[in-house]
Amino acid sequence: MSDISSILPSGSPPDFSSLAEIANVQDCFQCQKCSAGCPVAFAMDYKPNQVIQMVSLGMKDRLLACNTIWICASCYTCSTRCPNEIDIAGVMDWLRRTALKENVPVAEKGVSFFHAAFLDSVRTHGRVHELSMMAHYKMKTRRYFDDMKLGWRMFTRGKLRIFPSNIKRKKEVAGLFTGPGP
Ligand code: SF4
Numbered sequence: 717m718s719d720i721s722s723i724l725p726s727g728s729p730p731d732f733s734s735l736a737e738i739a740n741v742q743d744c745f746q747c748q749k750c751s752a753g754c755p756v757a758f759a760m761d762y763k764p765n766q767v768i769q770m771v772s773l774g775m776k777d778r779l780l781a782c783n784t785i786w787i788c789a790s791c792y793t794c795s796t797r798c799p800n801e802i803d804i805a806g807v808m809d810w811l812r813r814t815a816l817k818e819n820v821p822v823a824e825k826g827v828s829f830f831h832a833a834f835l836d837s838v839r840t841h842g843r844v845h846e847l848s849m850m851a852h853y854k855m856k857t858r859r860y861f862d863d864m865k866l867g868w869r870m871f872t873r874g875k876l877r878i879f880p881s882n883i884k885r886k887k888e889v890a891g892l893f894t895g896p897g898p
């Protein structure tokens with residue numbers, strides 16, 4: 717499988733043409749196995765096979781602005797199904813990071829708020845504390861009363877802890893966040 721991680725943007729501006737080359741998108745024969753297995757393809761502007769085709773056509777701006785890259789759940793089903801070993805999930809990750817780096821408005825704001833709340837909770841506690849993560853998320857989205865019934869059901873069944881429990885080596889987890897950003 718192509719090593720997309722080696723071309724993830726770091727300090728220098730991302731080179732879109734090298735993405736197409738390193739991901740071997742020219743090998744794609746549009747069999748659509750990636751899209752057929754994607755659990756969230758129904759909600760995407762462009763299906764995974766279309767994303768690969770758009771990369772090979774150099775349609776960077778449309779890719780960075782579409783909702784697909786934020787809907788993608790990084791489950792890697794597409795990458796494992798591809799008969800040509802194209803790392804579609806890695807391409808999605810590259811596009812997300814590049815969109816952030818180039819300050820392209822996020823097409824799915826709720827998703828980016830959720831990512832931020834999730835990662836903040838992991839950085840603070842070493843693991844996710846669902847209650848404070850959801851509070852953080854709702855403050856950002858201002859959708860305070862969405863999912864109240866679901867939240868109450870989870871609480872009454874003991875699925876939401878009131879107080880966070882930190883892991884012993886949470887400093888080591890926090891250290892993971894100090895590396896090169898997107
Ligand atoms: S599974 Fe692979 S070859 Fe088939 S459409 Fe998707 S990226 Fe192309």
Ligand code: SF4
Nearest residue numbers: 754788789791792794
């Ligand atoms: S990694 Fe993203 S694009 Fe690929 S199957 Fe999972 S959700 Fe779909």
